[in-house]
Amino acid sequence: METPERLGQAHFITFTCNRCHRVGSSGGTDAVDLTFVGFRHNREWLDLWLKDPAAWKKDTTMQNFHLQEKTRRELTAYLASLKGQNFDKVGRPWNDSRIMSDFLERGRIIYEKAGCIACHGKASQGGYPNNNVPGGKIPPLEAVADGYTKEELAGFIKKGRKPDKADPNGPEPLIEMPAWGQVLNDAEVALLVDYLYSLRPKGRQEDAW
Ligand code: HEC
Ligand code: HEC
Structure with missing residues (x-):
């Protein structure tokens, strides 16, 4: 059985989130690093952000991916699980x-x-x-x-x-x-x-x- 987090991790690659965002030592550096994102934000806010980034921050360059409800929930589960552990493997x-x-x-x-x-x-x-x-x-x-x-x-x-x-x-x-x-x-x-x-x-x- 795939957990929501694992499915969300796969969506993170499919939707090319890693083009701009980094987790641990992989991903782009055009936008904020997400290694600690699940520590600094709660799920409610993460879900709201993914639903429509510009509704929260008018001038954001992050696009609306128009994610389906289930996909968004899985991505949120993955993001909420990121509390810095991916730096432990590679060093802060x-x-x-x-x-x-x-x-x-x-x-x-x-x-x-x-x-x-x-x-x-x-x-x-x-x-x-x-x-x-x-x-x-x-x-x-x-x-x-x-x-x-x-x-x-x-x-x-x-x-x-x-x-x-x-x-x-x-x-x-x-x-x-x-x-x-x-x-x-x-x-x-x-x-x-x-x-x-x-x-x-x-x-x-x-x-x-
Ligand atoms: C998830 C969002 C968020 C992150 C990430 C965050 N902060 Fe904050 N920070 C806030 C908010 C909201 C306030 C205002 C709290 C209040 O109204 O008293 C604040 C207030 C502060 C203040 C007080 C500012 C003042 O004028 O009184 C300092 C200092 C501060 N943060 C430092 C940091 C540092 C250093 C980091 C990184 C380790 C950090 N913050 C990360 C949300 C955040
Ligand atoms: C074209 C680059 C780009 C892509 C692709 C992208 N983002 Fe973003 N993202 C941003 C930028 C830039 C911000 C910071 C908000 C701002 O300053 O506009 C951001 C902010 C975020 C935040 C909030 C981080 C925080 O701590 O405040 C999350 C969560 C996030 N993105 C998740 C994702 C996910 C999930 C995907 C894929 C579905 C994705 N992003 C794809 C550029 C991007």
């Missing part, structure tokens, strides 16, 4: 021996490959949409050095957070800040914190007198 890409002493570069790679970028956007661009949150967007991170000490930032990343609702009587936001302490160790979180601090907008660090 930020631990590549050639970059071990380049701490900022390693932090940047974690930001990309663990998928902070999937919600918070590229360093300078800011966040992706969310439902029923103030401003309708996930916050950008280039200025977090101004709002948090390094210790606070590490604690926040490890614990995660449910966003506040814009309309208290409205639905729960479908996207939450995950508790990364479940899948990243303290050293990895420290690399992220240094990377985020390095994004502080230029000029501000000279404010002291």
